[in-house]
Amino acid sequence: MFGRIRRESPFACAQAWVIPGIMASLWFALSQTGAVPQYLLPHPLEVIRAGHSYLLGSPGETPYAGRFYSDLCSSLMRVFLGFTFALAVGIPAGIMSGRIPAVNRLLSNTVNGIRAVPGICWLPLAMVWFGIGMKTTVFLVALAAFFPIYLNTAAGARQVNPLHYRAGAMMGVTRIRGIFAILLPASMPQIITGLRLGLGIAWAYLVLGELTGVPDGLGAVIMDARMLGRIDMIVVGIVLIAGIGRVSDLLLYHAMRLLFRSARRTA
Amino acid sequence: MKRHLKVIAPSPFAGREKILEIRGLGKRFESNGRLLKVLDQVDFTVGEGEFICILGRSGCGKTTLLNILAGFIPPTAGEVLLRGRPVSGPGPDRCVVFQEDALFPWLTVEENIAFGMRGPKQAVKDEVEHFLSLVGLTEFRSYLPREISGGMKQRVALARVLILRPALLLMDEPFAALDAQARQGMQNLLLSLWAKFAHTILFVTHDVGEAVKMADRILLMDGDTGSIREEIPVHLARPREKDSVGFLRLLRHLMERL
Numbered sequence: 182m183f184g185r186i187r188r189e190s191p192f193a194c195a196q197a198w199v200i201p202g203i204m205a206s207l208w209f210a211l212s213q214t215g216a217v218p219q220y221l222l223p224h225p226l227e228v229i230r231a232g233h234s235y236l237l238g239s240p241g242e243t244p245y246a247g248r249f250y251s252d253l254c255s256s257l258m259r260v261f262l263g264f265t266f267a268l269a270v271g272i273p274a275g276i277m278s279g280r281i282p283a284v285n286r287l288l289s290n291t292v293n294g295i296r297a298v299p300g301i302c303w304l305p306l307a308m309v310w311f312g313i314g315m316k317t318t319v320f321l322v323a324l325a326a327f328f329p330i331y332l333n334t335a336a337g338a339r340q341v342n343p344l345h346y347r348a349g350a351m352m353g354v355t356r357i358r359g360i361f362a363i364l365l366p367a368s369m370p371q372i373i374t375g376l377r378l379g380l381g382i383a384w385a386y387l388v389l390g391e392l393t394g395v396p397d398g399l400g401a402v403i404m405d406a407r408m409l410g411r412i413d414m415i416v417v418g419i420v421l422i423a424g425i426g427r428v429s430d431l432l433l434y435h436a437m438r439l440l441f442r443s444a445r446r447t448a
Numbered sequence: 449m450k451r452h453l454k455v456i457a458p459s460p461f462a463g464r465e466k467i468l469e470i471r472g473l474g475k476r477f478e479s480n481g482r483l484l485k486v487l488d489q490v491d492f493t494v495g496e497g498e499f500i501c502i503l504g505r506s507g508c509g510k511t512t513l514l515n516i517l518a519g520f521i522p523p524t525a526g527e528v529l530l531r532g533r534p535v536s537g538p539g540p541d542r543c544v545v546f547q548e549d550a551l552f553p554w555l556t557v558e559e560n561i562a563f564g565m566r567g568p569k570q571a572v573k574d575e576v577e578h579f580l581s582l583v584g585l586t587e588f589r590s591y592l593p594r595e596i597s598g599g600m601k602q603r604v605a606l607a608r609v610l611i612l613r614p615a616l617l618l619m620d621e622p623f624a625a626l627d628a629q630a631r632q633g634m635q636n637l638l639l640s641l642w643a644k645f646a647h648t649i650l651f652v653t654h655d656v657g658e659a660v661k662m663a664d665r666i667l668l669m670d671g672d673t674g675s676i677r678e679e680i681p682v683h684l685a686r687p688r689e690k691d692s693v694g695f696l697r698l699l700r701h702l703m704e705r706l
């Protein structure tokens with residue numbers, strides 16, 4: 182009656198795989214008939230073979246064999262660090278700018294100006310500042326993830342129902358407690374949206390940061406494979422980033438729901 | 449016999465301790481360079497345990513008056529004294545039941561009721577339990593506001609403030625958005641709670657029948673002057689019969705004056 186328990190039917194679950202399934206079939210069909218030459222798009226079986234060796238092969242067998250886990254760890258570390266910086270600055274700054282008009286006026290030109298600069302423009306500067314590798318990538322990831330987190334949090338904080346503040350005030354809620362008891366839970370849906378967008382863009386900028394010649398990481402593998410003309414490995418890298426990006430998004434969403442009841446109930 | 453049957457008092461105010469005093473209250477708003485006088489020279493006094501209805505057409509300043517009493521907005525003239533002390537800012541001694549749904553959507557019914565409570569966990573739990581049963585929502589304790597009806601929401605809104613034992617209960621057309629049946633149920637619930645706890649209630653409404661049914665005293669607000677035009681004590685025995693001669697006579701009088 183009230184939709185408390187909502188289990189999706191197997192059919193509904195399968196729906197999520199319809200488009201990936203069609204894309205894979207199309208790819209297979211195109212390769213099988215030879216409509217697309219191998220040097221433009223390798224056969225799916227080739228890609229699976231390359232992926233298998235990359236994920237499960239023993240190191241030294243082939244150039245990429247068995248490198249996946251160390252690449253994954255380096256990339257995850259960079260995304261995690263950059264995203265954490267973005268979150269630690271973005272949420273408090275967003276809350277303040279959403280609630281305090283003076284802070285909003287103070288930040289709006291700067292934030293929206295910097296936001297308009299494409300990430301790739303920062304790359305040369307970041308390399309001069311931080312050198313090649315970890316720091317540059319973390320900087321790019323943090324910078325990129327900050328904007329969606331900040332902007333969505335600010336929008337969420339701005340839209341809190343004024344009646345909820347009045348209700349809180351009349352029940353004796355102080356300003357500070359109001360932040361945690363009213364403001365954050367009320368803005369939770371937008372905060373989660375911001376975090377998810379931020380994490381998505383974090384993966385994009387990870388690859389950008391890793392294209393600069395770092396020795397390890399998923400982006401580095403793609404760049405490396407391009408130099409060596411290993412298109413199958415490029416496709417492996419793309420598919421892996423897509424998969425890991427999706428999984429990290431799900432993990433983030435469910436972690437938020439696990440940690441905050443407001444996320445569980447309103448997002 | 450209902451519990452809330454009360455003896456007809458010669459004057460509802462007689463013998464009561466003075467709890468709220470409003471002196472020369474005024475409120476002006478400035479919009480687009482035009483000065484809008486909403487309240488002007490509002491004076492009245494409320495006795496401990498009195499049920500006051502502020503009756504007026506929509507837009508006559510009733511809600512503004514209530515917002516000033518709650519401390520949400522400051523007056524531009526005059527003062528509000530609660531037990532002799534001037535009111536500044538909102539506080540749990542003057543609780544409001546709003547017209548619209550103002551429950552926290554991320555909290556369940558019982559969490560909403562417990563929101564303003566401080567103190568030892570067990571004591572809070574017992575109190576919440578008590579108030580859940582008073583408003584008849586024990587079965588719905590773990591529901592979220594979006595899962596219950598409008599009438600139930602207003603019962604939660606009532607319970608979450610009654611639990612704080614406010615000196616003054618301010619109600620801003622709390623049942624206006626409900627259907628006739630739910631409204632009547634809520635009116636009866638409020639009257640029985642009032643008989644039990646003897647709160648002081650300031651109840652804003654535009655519904656003449658509601659005012660006659662509920663009030664010890666009706667303050668008729670005038671939208672043109674922004675002041676109280678008439679004070680009408682209601683000497684009808686409780687529970688009040690909607691078709692009794694006295695009820696209808698008062699109803700007609702108020703209809704003409706409104």
